[in-house]
Amino acid sequence: MLTICNKCRLQSDNLKKQLYKNVNNLFKKAVYICEIYFVYICKMNKTIFNKILFNYPLFKEKSLFGRYITLQDIKPIINNLDTNFSVKIIGKSFLDKNIYSIKIGSGKTKILVWSQMHGNESTGTKALFDVLSYFNYTKDQQNMQDLLSSITFLFLPMLNPDGAEMYSRFNAQQIDLNRDATDFKAPESRILHNILHSFNPDYCFNLHDQRTLFLIGKENLPATLSFLAPSEDESRSVTPTRIKTMQVIVGIYEVLQKFIPNQIGRYTDEFYPTATGDNFQKAGFPTILIESGHFYNDYQREQTRKYNFMALISGFMAISSKSQKANYESYFSIPNNKKDFLDFIYTNIEINGEKKIVGIRYKEILKNKKVCFLKEFIFLPSISGLGTNSFNNKQLSFSSINEFKKFITNKK
Numbered sequence: 001m002l003t004i005c006n007k008c009r010l011q012s013d014n015l016k017k018q019l020y021k022n023v024n025n026l027f028k029k030a031v032y033i034c035e036i037y038f039v040y041i042c043k044m045n046k047t048i049f050n051k052i053l054f055n056y057p058l059f060k061e062k063s064l065f066g067r068y069i070t071l072q073d074i075k076p077i078i079n080n081l082d083t084n085f086s087v088k089i090i091g092k093s094f095l096d097k098n099i100y101s102i103k104i105g106s107g108k109t110k111i112l113v114w115s116q117m118h119g120n121e122s123t124g125t126k127a128l129f130d131v132l133s134y135f136n137y138t139k140d141q142q143n144m145q146d147l148l149s150s151i152t153f154l155f156l157p158m159l160n161p162d163g164a165e166m167y168s169r170f171n172a173q174q175i176d177l178n179r180d181a182t183d184f185k186a187p188e189s190r191i192l193h194n195i196l197h198s199f200n201p202d203y204c205f206n207l208h209d210q211r212t213l214f215l216i217g218k219e220n221l222p223a224t225l226s227f228l229a230p231s232e233d234e235s236r237s238v239t240p241t242r243i244k245t246m247q248v249i250v251g252i253y254e255v256l257q258k259f260i261p262n263q264i265g266r267y268t269d270e271f272y273p274t275a276t277g278d279n280f281q282k283a284g285f286p287t288i289l290i291e292s293g294h295f296y297n298d299y300q301r302e303q304t305r306k307y308n309f310m311a312l313i314s315g316f317m318a319i320s321s322k323s324q325k326a327n328y329e330s331y332f333s334i335p336n337n338k339k340d341f342l343d344f345i346y347t348n349i350e351i352n353g354e355k356k357i358v359g360i361r362y363k364e365i366l367k368n369k370k371v372c373f374l375k376e377f378i379f380l381p382s383i384s385g386l387g388t389n390s391f392n393n394k395q396l397s398f399s400s401i402n403e404f405k406k407f408i409t410n411k412k
């Protein structure tokens with residue numbers, strides 16, 4: 001039995017009322033056909049992304065897991081890609097590691113996607129390999145063939161392999177590649193710049209991770225994904241290139257709101273004169289920045305990865321179907337990121353006879369090739385301003401901990 005949403009039901013009922021004014025058998029038939037049509041459209045709109053998400057475990061790139069993703073992890077996947085994908089080594093990192101490009105599709109519209117320009121931001125890389133796997137999984141389906149005949153994709157799955165190895169934001173020269181878009185001091189920045197001009201994309205996707213501390217909205221839910229249409233100047237002008245970027249973001253937002261409502265934010269659009277996205281936009285290349293963030297208790301970012309994958313797919317579909325001609329102004333109604341999230345709180349701590357509340361925020365470090373979460377202690381004036389979603393719902397009493405004693409001792 002097909003179901004129909006309220007909006008489509010209303011549309012269908014209105015049409016029926018109009019038609020029944022002059023009812024005869026032929027009209028009844030027409031009404032029936034119209035109703036089926038609306039149910040079908042409704043079903044299509046609702047289920048295409050539901051279906052992709054439902055099938056996600058079947059094509060997810062299972063060999064990638066967790067936060068520490070290096071070139072060694074992605075090399076075997078790249079070497080085993082289907083022959084439909086054209087793989088190239090487009091250059092070498094400062095420490096002579098390969099930087100790969102993967103091309104697929106034959107369409108007129110060109111999309112460039114790169115991930116991990118910050119080495120310790122690996123969620124986009126996992127999502128990107130999920131995309132490749134999804135392309136392969138659905139290669140015989142008509143809608144995938146349509147997508148690949150309308151778009152040519154060029155993926156750069158790890159722009160900063162040295163930083164990835166060190167689990168560092170920077171490259172091996174300690175350069176932030178995302179602040180090197182005018183000086184090109186790093187070989188990795190020059191590679192990206194050359195690819196941009198030789199491939200000449202219609203759209204770019206720049207994949208990053210944001211810290212767990214970002215929250216959104218009145219509900220204070222974690223910012224699982226945040227988006228940015230970077231500014232081209234200090235006055236943050238809404239230029240034709242920014243409008244195109246915003247339209248794609250609005251398209252993605254409309255899809256993802258159904259799956260992670262109120263967990264999608266807008267990143268600050270302050271202008272950074274040496275940042276990649278800002279300079280690409282300025283040069284006329286619409287560049288969608290995606291920041292993967294926290295999902296409750298998902299410190300390995302495996303849930304977030306799934307939604308990052310969905311963001312990419314819905315963005316590609318919006319571009320391919322031209323539905324990105326959406327109202328770009330809705331971009332400004334996406335809530336801004338806030339910086340308040342705590343990983344958990346300790347209540348009932350007594351220091352010098354005074355009751356204190358201490359918030360904990362994790363800091364990630366690499367230890368023996370594993371990402372560890374160190375605790376940073378933050379004294380809080382009260383719990384009332386926090387809101388129930390401002391931390392992972394973990395309140396621990398002093399009696400249940402012992403590391404805090406060490407912390408107090410260290411402080412003295």
Ligand SMILES: [Zn+2]
Binds near residue numbers: 178
């Ligand atoms: Zn980043």
